[in-house]
Amino acid sequence: xxxxxxxxxxxxxxxxxxxxxxxxxxxxxxxxxxxxxxxxxxxxxxxxxxxxxxxxxxxxxxxxxxxxxxxxxxxxxxxxxxxxxxxxxx
Amino acid sequence: xxxxxxxxxxxxxxxxxxxxxxxxxxxxxxxxxxxxxxxxxxxxxxxxxxxxxxxxxxxxxxxxxxxxxxxxxxxxxxxxxxxxxxxxxxxxxxxxxxxxxxxxxxxxxxxxxxxxxxxxxxxxxxxxxxxxxxxxxxxxxxxxxxxxxxxxxxxxxxxxxxxxxxxxxxxxxxxxxxxxxxxxxxxxxxxxxxxxxxxxxxxxxxxxxxxxxxxxxxxxxxxxxxxxxxxxxxxxxxxxxxxxxxxxxxxxxxxxxxxxxxxxxxxxxxxxxxxxxxxxxxxxxxxxxxxxxxxxxxxxxxxxxxxxxxxxxxxxxxxxxxxxxxxxxxxxxxxxxxxxxxxxx
Numbered sequence: 373x374x375x376x377x378x379x380x381x382x383x384x385x386x387x388x389x390x391x392x393x394x395x396x397x398x399x400x401x402x403x404x405x406x407x408x409x410x411x412x413x414x415x416x417x418x419x420x421x422x423x424x425x426x427x428x429x430x431x432x433x434x435x436x437x438x439x440x441x442x443x444x445x446x447x448x449x450x451x452x453x454x455x456x457x458x459x460x461x462x
Numbered sequence: 463x464x465x466x467x468x469x470x471x472x473x474x475x476x477x478x479x480x481x482x483x484x485x486x487x488x489x490x491x492x493x494x495x496x497x498x499x500x501x502x503x504x505x506x507x508x509x510x511x512x513x514x515x516x517x518x519x520x521x522x523x524x525x526x527x528x529x530x531x532x533x534x535x536x537x538x539x540x541x542x543x544x545x546x547x548x549x550x551x552x553x554x555x556x557x558x559x560x561x562x563x564x565x566x567x568x569x570x571x572x573x574x575x576x577x578x579x580x581x582x583x584x585x586x587x588x589x590x591x592x593x594x595x596x597x598x599x600x601x602x603x604x605x606x607x608x609x610x611x612x613x614x615x616x617x618x619x620x621x622x623x624x625x626x627x628x629x630x631x632x633x634x635x636x637x638x639x640x641x642x643x644x645x646x647x648x649x650x651x652x653x654x655x656x657x658x659x660x661x662x663x664x665x666x667x668x669x670x671x672x673x674x675x676x677x678x679x680x681x682x683x684x685x686x687x688x689x690x691x692x693x694x695x696x697x698x699x700x701x702x703x704x705x706x707x708x709x710x711x712x713x714x715x716x717x718x719x720x721x722x723x724x725x726x727x728x729x730x731x732x733x734x735x736x737x738x739x740x741x742x743x744x745x746x747x748x749x750x751x752x753x754x755x756x757x758x759x760x761x762x763x764x765x766x767x768x769x770x771x772x773x774x775x776x777x778x779x780x781x782x783x784x785x786x787x788x789x790x791x792x793x794x795x796x797x798x799x800x801x802x803x804x805x806x807x
Contacts, residue, residue, distance in 0.1 A: 398524045431536040434524060 378423055383408065384416050391426070392453045396438035425449055463555075463588045463607055466614030469657030472589045473498075475614070476551045479587070483549065493546040502554040503703045506561030508570075512537055515550060534569065541583035548584050555590040564599040571606040616656030622648035625658050626665055634669060639680045643668065646685045664688050691791055700763055702799055707748050708756050709803070713796040714739045715766065715782060719789035726769070729757065729780040743804070757782065765792075 379385060386406055391397065397405075403413040417437055420426040427440040439446040464472045480496030487494035497515050504510035509530040516523050516533060519540045528536075541548055552558055559567060574582050588607060590596075596604055617625065626644050647668070651661030665680075667688035672680040704712065714735035718727050733753060740747040748756075757780065760766040769781045784792070 394522050396520065397522050400527070401522065401524060431520075431523075431539060432532045433528060434536065436520065436523070 373419070373423055378419070378425075381416060381419075383412070384420060387413075387416055387420065388425070388449055389453055391437065391439060392450055392457075396429075396436045398434055398436050402437070463590070463593075463611045464614065465590055465593050465611065467591060467616055467655050467657070469651075469655070469659040469661075470614040470616060471658065472591075472614055473553055475612070476553065476587050476589055480549060480551060487547070493544065494549070495546055496549045496551065498551045498553060500553045500703065501556075501558040506557035506559075508558070508562050508566040509533060511552070511558070515548070516540065519544065519546075530566070531569075534573070538573070538577070538583055542580075546583070547581070549587060550584060551587040551589060553589040555588040556592065556595045559590075559595050559598055564603050567599055567607070568603045571603060617652070617658055618656070619648050619652045622651050622656065622658060622661050626651075626661055629662055629665070633666065634680070638672075638678070639665070639669075643680050643682050643685050646682050650685070650689050660692075664692060667692055691788065700765075701795055706745070706800075706803065707752070708759070709796055709800055710739045710743065710745065711736045711748075711753055711756050712760065712765065713793060713800065715784065716789045716793040716796060719784050720793055726781040726783045729754070729782060732782055743800070754780070 383406060387402060390402065390405055399410060399414050399417060402417065403410050406413060417426065417428075421428060421437070421440075423445065424440055424443045425446045426437050428435050428437050439450060464476055466472050477496075477498055480498060484494055484496050495518065497518055499511050499514055501511060504514060507530075512530060512533040513523070513525065516537050523536075537548075540546075570584075570586060573584060593608075593611070593613075596607060599607070623644055626647055630639055630644070644665075647661050647665050650664060651657055654660045664685065668680050668684040671684040671687045675684070677684070701709070701712075711732070715727070715732050717739070718731060718735045733750065736753065737747050757766065757768055761768050765784075765787060767783045767785055769783070771779045771781060
């Protein structure tokens with residue numbers, strides 16, 4: 373996927389921001405915070421995972437998403453959000 | 463297992479051990495976490511206790527959608543992946559046994575048998591007042607638990623004097639508390655089943671009375687004043703772990719006793735007063751059955767006594783008395799706790 377396609381979605385950007393703030397989360401809690409349904413949330417999470425930005429971990433039936441620590445893209449996204457949030461605060 | 467009466471240092475001992483062993487493990491490069499859980503705070507529920515432990519490692523772990531057994535497996539998976547050992551201290555273990563029974567205790571204590579040749583990730587410290595509680599458990603669970611018991615004895619008067627003298631410099635200027643006041647505090651704490659926490663609280667309160675009277679020293683009269691105002695049977699932390707509606711209901715009971723000089727009030731009167739308190743704070747009141755359950759818990763904690771009327775009157779009614787606790791002190795304490803709770807939410 374091209375960078376413009378990945379970041380063109382408002383929901384995906386919100387997912388990345390939420391994850392930057394909380395570290396890890398399951399699909400239902402994402403859906404609750406985004407106020408959208410489970411299927412839509414899950415779809416966007418999968419796209420971000422396929423891009424290597426996120427990774428998931430299973431704990432029994434519970435699936436938690438977090439930033440992919442090995443991915444340069446994930447690091448770049450987190451830096452972008454960090455700088456953005458800091459500038460907005462000032 | 464650590465047993466002993468109220469204020470004999472069970473919790474302090476467990477926490478101190480936790481701090482020391484964590485420090486020792488860190489110096490040896492071993493990953494170890496000490497997690498202290500007050501079981502009563504989690505209503506004695508295995509699910510809620512395990513959930514708390516899991517959130518130590520994964521703070522955003524979902525709160526619903528799985529069973530206690532699944533959660534236990536999750537915890538072991540987390541510990542295995544992080545190569546961490548955990549010492550779980552279950553304080554007020556009595557309430558856990560009461561709520562969950564032998565099955566849950568068995569699961570926790572025999573966890574390692576199911577995963578032979580793997581490192582032991584979870585160890586337990588069970589802290590309880592009365593080992594008699596364990597009679598409810600089956601023989602095999604009991605034998606696992608009772609292999610290592612530390613039984614703390616009630617403090618002697620001299621030990622209480624030492625404890626109070628050790629704590630004194632943390633709050634008082636040198637020579638502010640004369641020896642006769644220390645002796646009196648120790649004496650009173652000793653009569654309160656050797657409860658050191660009671661003694662420390664008494665000293666703090668006596669200091670407040672000395673401040674209020676603009677005195678340079680905490681004279682024995684300040685200690686006596688403090689003793690007559692303190693809530694001996696109910697420790698503050700026991701009140702603080704009550705849930706919102708338990709606090710509201712108890713506040714209603716305290717107010718009723720403060721308003722009228724009766725020795726006993728009926729559950730019906732308490733319910734009416736509770737409805738008023740709920741209206742004040744904008745909360746929907748709980749049902750009669752729930753209030754009756756709260757009352758049973760208050761009795762267990764030694765806050766109130768209840769008596770069901772027998773023959774002579776039509777039907778049966780529950781009488782509530784408040785024998786050990788000054789109503790105005792209870793009202794004040796609950797008022798402060800509720801204020802704090804509402805500010806936090």
